[in-house]
Structure formats: C-alpha cells, structure tokens
Amino acid sequence: MSSDGGVPPAADGPPAGASRTVVLLTLAAIAGACTMGVEIAAVRILAPWFGASLVVWTNVLEVILLGLALGYLIGARASAGERPLQRLAAALTCGALFTAWLPSLAGPVCGAFLPDRVALHDAAPLLLWGSLAAALTLFLLPATLLGAVGPLVVEELQRAEGLHAGTAGGRVLAASTGGSLVGALLTTHVLVPHPALGLERTFGLFGICLAGCAATAWALARRRGSGVGPALPLAALAALPAPFAARLETPAPDPALRLLAVRESPYQRVRVVEEREGERGLRYLQVNEGFDSFQSAWSPRRGLLGEGFYYDDFVLPAWWARASGDFRVLVLGLGAGTVHRVLSGALPAGARLRMVGVELDPDVVELGRAHFELAEAEDLEILTGVDGRVALRALGGGFHCVVLDAYANQVEIPPHLCTGELFAEVREALAEGGWLAANVGGFGFDDPVVEGVAQSAAWAFESDVLLLRVPGARNYTLFARRGAPVPLPGTPEWDVPAPVGPALLAPREVPGGWRVVAPPQAPPLSDDRNGIELLQYRSLSEGKERLRRGA
Amino acid sequence: MGPELVCAALLLAAPRQDGDAVEALARGDLAGALDAAQAATAGAPRAQLEAEVYHRARDFPRVLRACREGLEAEPGNLVLLWRAAAAEIWLQDGARAAAWTSRLEGALDVADLDEAVEAQWRGTAADFRARADALSAAEAAARRCLERAKLVTVALVGAAGGGLALALRRRAGV
Numbered sequence: 001m002s003s004d005g006g007v008p009p010a011a012d013g014p015p016a017g018a019s020r021t022v023v024l025l026t027l028a029a030i031a032g033a034c035t036m037g038v039e040i041a042a043v044r045i046l047a048p049w050f051g052a053s054l055v056v057w058t059n060v061l062e063v064i065l066l067g068l069a070l071g072y073l074i075g076a077r078a079s080a081g082e083r084p085l086q087r088l089a090a091a092l093t094c095g096a097l098f099t100a101w102l103p104s105l106a107g108p109v110c111g112a113f114l115p116d117r118v119a120l121h122d123a124a125p126l127l128l129w130g131s132l133a134a135a136l137t138l139f140l141l142p143a144t145l146l147g148a149v150g151p152l153v154v155e156e157l158q159r160a161e162g163l164h165a166g167t168a169g170g171r172v173l174a175a176s177t178g179g180s181l182v183g184a185l186l187t188t189h190v191l192v193p194h195p196a197l198g199l200e201r202t203f204g205l206f207g208i209c210l211a212g213c214a215a216t217a218w219a220l221a222r223r224r225g226s227g228v229g230p231a232l233p234l235a236a237l238a239a240l241p242a243p244f245a246a247r248l249e250t251p252a253p254d255p256a257l258r259l260l261a262v263r264e265s266p267y268q269r270v271r272v273v274e275e276r277e278g279e280r281g282l283r284y285l286q287v288n289e290g291f292d293s294f295q296s297a298w299s300p301r302r303g304l305l306g307e308g309f310y311y312d313d314f315v316l317p318a319w320w321a322r323a324s325g326d327f328r329v330l331v332l333g334l335g336a337g338t339v340h341r342v343l344s345g346a347l348p349a350g351a352r353l354r355m356v357g358v359e360l361d362p363d364v365v366e367l368g369r370a371h372f373e374l375a376e377a378e379d380l381e382i383l384t385g386v387d388g389r390v391a392l393r394a395l396g397g398g399f400h401c402v403v404l405d406a407y408a409n410q411v412e413i414p415p416h417l418c419t420g421e422l423f424a425e426v427r428e429a430l431a432e433g434g435w436l437a438a439n440v441g442g443f444g445f446d447d448p449v450v451e452g453v454a455q456s457a458a459w460a461f462e463s464d465v466l467l468l469r470v471p472g473a474r475n476y477t478l479f480a481r482r483g484a485p486v487p488l489p490g491t492p493e494w495d496v497p498a499p500v501g502p503a504l505l506a507p508r509e510v511p512g513g514w515r516v517v518a519p520p521q522a523p524p525l526s527d528d529r530n531g532i533e534l535l536q537y538r539s540l541s542e543g544k545e546r547l548r549r550g551a
Numbered sequence: 552m553g554p555e556l557v558c559a560a561l562l563l564a565a566p567r568q569d570g571d572a573v574e575a576l577a578r579g580d581l582a583g584a585l586d587a588a589q590a591a592t593a594g595a596p597r598a599q600l601e602a603e604v605y606h607r608a609r610d611f612p613r614v615l616r617a618c619r620e621g622l623e624a625e626p627g628n629l630v631l632l633w634r635a636a637a638a639e640i641w642l643q644d645g646a647r648a649a650a651w652t653s654r655l656e657g658a659l660d661v662a663d664l665d666e667a668v669e670a671q672w673r674g675t676a677a678d679f680r681a682r683a684d685a686l687s688a689a690e691a692a693a694r695r696c697l698e699r700a701k702l703v704t705v706a707l708v709g710a711a712g713g714g715l716a717l718a719l720r721r722r723a724g725v
Contacts, residue, residue: 066711073718113700115692119643122693126700133700136707144711307609471609489582502579507608509582547642550612 020160023220024153025175027213031092031149032176033183034206038099038146039064040187041202042139045103047288048250048269049110050131053412054533059128063135064143071147078148079155085221088152092214093236095145100207100239102138103200107249110134117254120293120411120474121443121543128537146210150176156220193266200248207239257284260371265363267408272336272371280306283371285336285364287407295407296336296364298372302345304503308472310439311338312504315346317401317435317479319496320487323351330399330429332388332417333406334359336368340380346500353379358391360384389416392425402426404438411441411540415530418453420523423460423480430482436461438478441539443546445469445515448535450476456526458519467515471507474547489514512550572600581608595625602634611638627658629672636679645687652679 042060043052050056071091078087113130150172157168191202214236250269253259257273260283264270274283282305285296299305304312318327327347331339334357344353359365362384368374376382383391388406404426406417416422426436436457442450445467457480458465466479466486479486487493489509496505508514525532572587581604588600598621605613618635621628636651656676659669 066708070711070714070718073715077718113696113703115689115696118689118693121643122690125697126693129697129700129704133703133707136704136711140707140711469610506579506581507610510585510604510608510610512605512610512613513608544644548612548644550610550616 020220021157021171023216024157024160025171027088027092027216028150028153028172029175029179029182030209030213031095031146032179033186034095034099034179034210035064035068035143035146036180036183037187037191037202037206038102038139038142040184041192041199041206042135044192044199044264044269045106045138045203045248046110046131046134049114050127050134051288051412052268052408053127053536055127055537056131059132060135060139063132063139067140067143068147070140071144071149072151074144075148075151079151083221084152084155084159085217085224088149088156089214089217089221089232091145091148091152092210092217093232095142095149096207096210096214096236096239098142098145099210100204102142102203103248104245105138106134107247109137111249111251114251116251120540121547123411124537124540124543127540188266192264198264201244204239204244211236211239253286261367263363263367265361267361267363270361270363270367272367285367285372287364293411296338296368296372298336298338298341302341304346304500305338305342308470309342310470310473310475310477311342311405312346313468313470313477314339314401314403314405314437315343315500316477316496316504317437318343318347318351319500320493321400321433321435323348323400325350325352326354327351327401328399328431329353329355329401329403330392330395331355331357331403331405332392333404334368334382335364335405336372337365337374337380338372339403339405341373344379355379356381356383356395358383358386358388360387387416388414389422389425392422392429395429397429398431399429399434400431401435401437402429404436407439407441412536413440413449413453413532415525415532416527418456418532419525419527419530420456420459421527423457423523427461427480427482432482433484434482436465436478436480436482440467440476440478441474442476443474443539443543444549445476447476447539447543447546449532449539451517452524452532452535454478454517455520456523458517459523462519464516464518467517468508469513474543486516488516576600576603576607595621595628595631597621598624599628599630602631606634606638609641611641614638627661629655629658629662632658633672633675636676636683640679640682640686643686645683645685645690648679648683648686652676652683655679 039060042064043057046056046060075091078084081087110130113133114126118126154165154168154172157163157172158165161168187202191197191205192199197205214232218233253271253273256276258276260272260274262269262271268287271286272283273286275281281300283298284294286293287295297305297309297311304315306312329343334340337357340355340357343355347353357380359382365374365382365384374382404417406414408414423436430436438453438457440450440453444450450467454465454467457478461480461482463481464486466488468477468479470477489505494505495501572584572591575583575587585601585604588597588604592600598617601617602614602621605611605617614634615638618631618638621631622635625631632651632655636648636655639648639651659672659676662669664672
C-alpha cells in the first residue's frame with residue numbers, strides 16, 4: 001500500500017489492506033479524542049470542589065502529561081511482544097472502564113482531600129495539594145492506559161503493512177492529534193453543556209467509544225488468528241451502563257440551605273440554594289460550590305440586602321451624585337441580577353434607573369430568570385454570552401456608573417477584567433463625573449488582590465480611589481471617579497441621608513473602615529504583565545493571618 | 552434577656568462619664584461614639600465602648616485589640632471577654648475562641664451575678680464553647696485533608712516517576 005518508505009510486511013501477519021490501516025488510525029484518533037476530552041472534562045469534574053483556576057488547570061495538565069509519558073513507555077514495551085493487538089485491546093478496555101466510571105469516583109476522591117464548606121481563608125493549600133492529589137488519583141491511570149494506545153497502534157501498523165517506524169509513527173500521531181482536536185471542540189462546545197449529557201454522560205460516552213475501540217481491536221486480533229479470552233470483552237461491557245448509572249457527587253450545600261436548581265453551563269457548575277429558615281428567605285447563586293461563597297443573592301424585597309452584602313454599596317454613587325432623572329448604569333458581571341434588584345429599590349427619589357447588564361454565562365441568566373425574578377424591563381437590558389470587556393467597547397460611553405463585579409468560578413477575577421487598560425476603558429465609558437464601583441474580594445486593605453486592583457484603577461483614573469471595607473464580609477468595594485475626586489469621610493460630599501447613609505456609611509467612618517489609594521507610576525496589573533492568579537493565591541494563603549491582623 | 556441586652560444593660564448601668572458616647576451609639580453614629588469614648592473615659596469602660604463600636608462596624612481585629620487593652624485593666628470584665636470570644640468565632644479561629652470562652656467561664660465562676668443573669672451568661676458561654684469546638688473540628692478536618700493530599704501526591708508521583716525511570720532504564724538496555 002505504501003510507496004513512501006515501505007518495508008516488506010511481516011511474514012506471519014495477515015494480508016494488510018487499506019481498510020485495516022484506516023481502522024487502526026481511527027482507533028488512534030478516537031483514543032486521542034477521548035484523551036483530550038478527559039483532560040478538559042477533568043477540570044470540570046474537579047471544579048465543584050477546587051474551582052478551575054490556573055492552579056487546578058496546571059495540576060490536571062501535569063497529571064495527564066505524566067500519565068501519557070508513562071503510557072507511551074508502557075506501550076512501547078508492550079509493543080515489543082508477540083501480540084500487540086491483544087495488548088491494545090486490553091489497554092482500551094481498561095481505559096474504557098476507568099473513564100466511564102470516573103464521575104462516580106470523583107465525589108469520594110475529592111471529598112477525601114477537601115472537607116465540607118471549608119472557609120475561604122483555609123483554602124489555599126487545599127486548592128494546591130488537594131486538586132493535585134485528586135487529579136493523580138482520578139486521572140493518572142486512564143491517561144496512562146490511553147497513552148499506551150499510540151505506540152501499540154504504531155507497532156501494529158508497522159508489522160502489518162511493513163511501514164518504516166517514522167512513517168507509521170507520523171500517521172498515528174497525525175490521526176491522534178486530529179482526534180484530540182475534535183475531542184476538545186466536542187467536549188467544550190457540545191457534550192458537557194448539552195442538557196441531555198452533562199459531565200456524567202460525557203464521560204460515559206468516552207467510555208463507550210473506547211469500549212467500541214477495544215471491541216474493534218479484538219475483532220482485528222481474531223481475524224489475525226490470535227486468541228482472545230472472554231475476560232476482556234466482558235470487562236468492556238461494564239462500561240456500557242455508565243452513561244446512565246454513573247453519578248457525579250458534588251459538595252453538598254450547607255444544611256441551612258435547600259437546593260433549588262443545578263446546572264452544568266459551558267463555563268461552570270451553577271446552583272441555586274435557598275435559606276431553609278429565617279425571615280429573610282434569601283436565595284443564593286453558587287458557582288463551583290466548594291467554598292463558603294456565593295455569586296448572586298436574592299431577597300423577596302427589592303432594595304438594600306443588609307449587612308454582609310457588598311451589593312448594597314453599589315447604590316452609593318447615585319446618592320453621592322445626588323442623582324435625579326435617568327441614571328445610566330452598566331454592570332459587568334450581572335450574575336443573576338442582584339445589582340439590578342438592589343439599585344431598583346434603593347436609588348434616591350427622582351432618579352430613574354437605566355441599566356445594561358452584561359453576563360458571560362447564559363445559564364446564570366436563565367437561573368436568574370427562574371429563581372431571582374430577573375427579567376428585561378424598561379430599566380434593564382441584558383446582554384448574555386458576551387465578555388465584559390467586549391461589551392464595554394461595544395456599548396459606547398455616557399454611563400453615570402459602571403459596576404464591575406466579574407468573578408469567574410469561586411474566587412477568581414478574570415485577568416483581563418482587572419488591568420489598568422480595562423479601567424482606562426471603563427473611564428472612557430463614563431460620563432464626566434461618572435463612577436466606577438467594583439467588588440474586590442480580599443482579607444484586608446493590604447491584601448495583594450485588593451491593592452493590585454485598586455492601584456490599577458487609580459492609575460487609569462489618574463486620581464485617588466476609595467476603598468471601603470464591607471462589614472461582615474471578605475469584600476472591599478472600590479470607587480473611582482472620572483474627572484472629580486471621590487468623597488471622603490468628614491466631607492460634605494460624603495454625607496448621605498437616611499436610611500442609606502446610616503446603614504452603609506456609619507460603619508465605614510471609624511478607623512479601618514476606608515482607605516484611599518493613590519495612583520502609582522505604572523499599573524501593577526496590565527494586559528501585558530498580569531499576575532492576578534498569583535496574587536489570588538497569595539491572598540488566600542495569607543488570608544487568615546491578614547484577617548486576624550485587621551485593616 | 553439575651554447577651555446583647557445584658558451587654559447593653561451593663562453599658563448603661565455603669566457610672567457614666569461617657570454619656571455622649573452612649574448617645575452617639577444609640578444614634579448609630581459610630582465615629583462620634585468612638586471620639587466621645589476616647590475623650591471621656593479610660594480603662595475598661597473605654598475599651599468596652601470601643602469594642603462595642605468596632606463590633607457594630609464588624610471590625611473584629613479591632614474588637615480584639617480593644618478587649619485586650621480593657622482586660623489588662625479589668626481581667627474579669629464579662630462584656631470584654633464575651634466580645635473577644637464572639638470576635639474569634641467570627642474570625643473562625645476555634646482554638647482562640649475556646650481560650651476566650653474558658654476565660655469567660657472562669658470569670659463567671661467568681662462573678663457576683665443575679666441567678667437569672669448568670670444563667671444567661673452560662674448559656675452564652677456554652678453556645679460559644681459549642682461553636683469553638685465546631686470550628687476546631689473543621690480546622691482539624693482541613694489539616695487531615697491536607698496531610699492526606701500531600702501523602703497521596705508524594706506516593707503517586709513517586710510511583711509514576713519510578714515507573715518512568717524503570718521503563719527508560721530497560722529501554723536503554725541497562
């Protein structure tokens with residue numbers, strides 16, 4: 001078949017044909033697709049416990065690469081034997097089994113490395129070591145088995161067709177890499193976010209594909225006259241029920257909360273929970289819910305949510321500005337619509353809210369519509385599926401306030417949404433005298449994340465910015481103003497009438513309640529040099545000590 | 552009467568040099584209360600007011616600082632011990648919360664209190680004790696998880712690395 005460097009076929013092999021080559025390369029392609037699919041979905045399986053930060057991604061990639069390296073060597077050794085096809089079938093069968101049932105193993109394994117509802121300030125070492133240990137336990141073996149497929153297929157091609165090692169290896173690598181490409185696209189855009197599939201069935205599907213590959217390898221082995229016992233085919237059958245039987249156990253909500261809905265979005269695992277008891281009847285939207293945090297809150301009553309909720313601070317610019325008439329607000333990171341709900345019930349009399357809310361994840365907005373009374377109205381336009389920075393450029397200027405509340409996963413600020421350049425774009429989107437109001441998670445005014453974001457904003461606005469500590473929370477709100485100074489305690493501009501002033505400003509008027517950050521020479525976070533992930537890791541690592549030390 | 556009311560009663564019943572501070576507290580003017588307290592009082596009463604202001608501002612490290620200063624002057628001050636234990640619970644430090652609770656229980660043993668009021672304090676101390684124990688248990692669970700994760704990582708990476716080395720060695724024909 002091959003004229004490019006062919007060598008005589010092995011004397012003991014059956015006649016080689018184009019169809020056999022295609023079948024073997026297809027096996028390599030499917031194994032490649034499943035390997036890449038497992039790699040991508042692996043992060044999603046870990047995310048409900050450990051998030052999907054750079055640390056977790058790196059740990060998963062390390063483990064998959066370690067497994068593949070090990071698998072290549074094991075495959076290379078196995079291919080030196082007399083029956084590479086049987087060994088290929090065995091590797092695929094075991095790979096199918098482990099892959100198909102991975103979701104069922106994930107809960108117990110991750111739970112062993114991360115206790116229930118761990119406090120955010122205890123999370124840093126567990127994020128690093130726990131995600132690494134869980135990834136090793138769950139994914140090292142399947143990656144090793146799938147890694148062994150390539151060398152075995154190369155060997156079989158070489159023996160059956162008499163190809164040079166380089167020719168056979170090149171073809172297998174091309175098929176496998178092409179399969180990986182398809183696997184990555186399908187996993188991200190079709191399988192995981194598909195309402196009928198999700199993570200559990202995606203892994204089940206990978207398992208069935210690999211079991212099908214294993215069956216094909218047995219068939220080829222049988223045609224060649226090599227005996228295959230019943231054990232392997234029977235074992236492969238065990239992968240078949242996985243899409244319907246495997247269950248991904250995720251961290252349970254706090255016992256004081258009732259689960260209302262859960263969804264696997266293209267970006268994250270999202271759930272809605274509700275307080276079981278108490279008069280407040282609050283609901284929360286939680287994302288990758290391993291820690292004691294939430295991303296949106298809903299109260300039956302519009303307006304201020306009360307102590308511990310940073311969202312309330314976002315009404316302050318309207319009060320400080322003595323707003324009247326249309327008050328145009330752009331929210332980057334609308335979530336399930338908490339900012340709209342708070343502002344629509346707590347603006348000064350005479351101010352009319354005109355809000356544009358941008359939320360990247362359409363499933364978050366869907367859950368907001370279903371459980372948080374989020375709806376387009378005269379005062380709210382919702383843009384979904386659009387990145388905040390893209391929307392900022394597209395929407396033009398003239399806003400009285402831009403609210404930045406963009407968190408990915410549990411505690412991660414997307415790097416492109418905290419840079420000096422981003423804040424410069426926000427400044428351009430504001431009317432003269434307009435306000436930036438941003439939520440920054442942290443454990444003190446000297447928290448590396450709080451400092452980094454505040455200094456980057458101050459650089460872009462070329463003036464002092466104001467940080468307020470949120471009482472009873474691990475958040476800080478950041479205020480900057482285009483072309484005007486921010487108000488400070490003790491000045492007439494600071495004072496706001498009841499009920500907003502006493503509720504929001506009084507706790508900030510004592511030492512430790514606020515801080516001004518001056519603009520630096522250069523932004524610590526820029527599009528070019530952005531260490532936000534490291535700052536976040538430092539923030540969590542030092543959080544407990546910083547929390548004790550105080551502002 | 553809950554502990555909040557007990558505390559308020561103690562604040563109001565104390566001989567007052569700090570009427571302005573108490574009035575400002577009642578108005579919700581925390582900065583005014585702090586200024587008035589620092590101008591008019593000293594020792595445990597001043598620390599008590601400062602702790603109250605910072606407690607209302609939910610600035611627990613400052614609550615603790617105020618409590619420590621006040622307790623140097625009056626080691627058995629129930630309100631300061633109570634505020635300190637509550638602050639440690641908010642800061643989620645089980646061991647320190649338990650230590651403050653023990654001091655509170657010790658102070659209650661020697662305090663001359665009305666029976667009903669003492670029962671309230673004892674109930675509060677028992678609640679603190681339970682919450683401190685729960686925090687300590689959670690911290691211990693986190694420590695165990697971390698140790699387990701490190702052990703599993705070292706074992707699996709070691710096994711995989713050993714396997715790689717062995718396979719490479721054999722391939723090289725050593």
